[in-house]
Amino acid sequence: MPEIARKIEGLVDRLANRLIWRFARQRRRLETETPLISFTFDDVPDTALDHGAAILERHGVRGTFYIAGGLASQVEPGRTLISPAGCGELLARGHEIGCHTFSHRRMRDLSALGQDLDRNAAYLEGVGVATAPANFAFPYNAAWPLARPELRRRYRTCRAAGEAINRGMVDPLMLKAVEIRQPEQHARELTRWIDDVVEHPGWLVFFTHDIAPSPTPYGCTPETFDHLVRHAVDKGCQVLPVDQVLGRINW
């Protein structure tokens, strides 16, 4: 895609998200005295299972993995996407599987959104997810107002980006999240978000992609991921998959 087209696409993504955050009315009060943190993964690269899930488990916690069935086992520069067996493994080890569409396209480019979401639910059922996923993450973090009715019918929450902690009145169809990504030093310093949520409790959702010794620009190393999870646990945060947080806050 030419550079100018990509820039316009990014601009539309940001504008649509901003409008939804500003004007959407379906909000719920998020009340918590305990700082809540969810570590989430998009797409999902196989290293998120090999390193990411393993690190969470070492600290006695679990995460949420937003899977797009259409990417299964795909080999891309710098990463290979998780296989059906890998998804089953995540599930067996107590992690939550969320939906990230089947085709991994932007909401506004999906003319048959319902069909795509059905297809992903069928894919996930095939890998052992007994009930349809309750939580969703937008591909490219790009929401779209017209997709909201369909998403509301299917999911308890949808996650975008937004670089903020969820506090006060929150739109469940537009959860905010903080990205863990390169450069490595930037990723390590994300502990400041954890300190922030400890000081003023709310729900901090992190998202990332690969956890690898040589990560893509959209991931981090196992050492850095371990550093963040350890910090969250040491500071007394409750680290839970997205769906379990919803139980905690009575949504």
Ligand SMILES: [Zn+2]
């Ligand atoms: Zn994605």
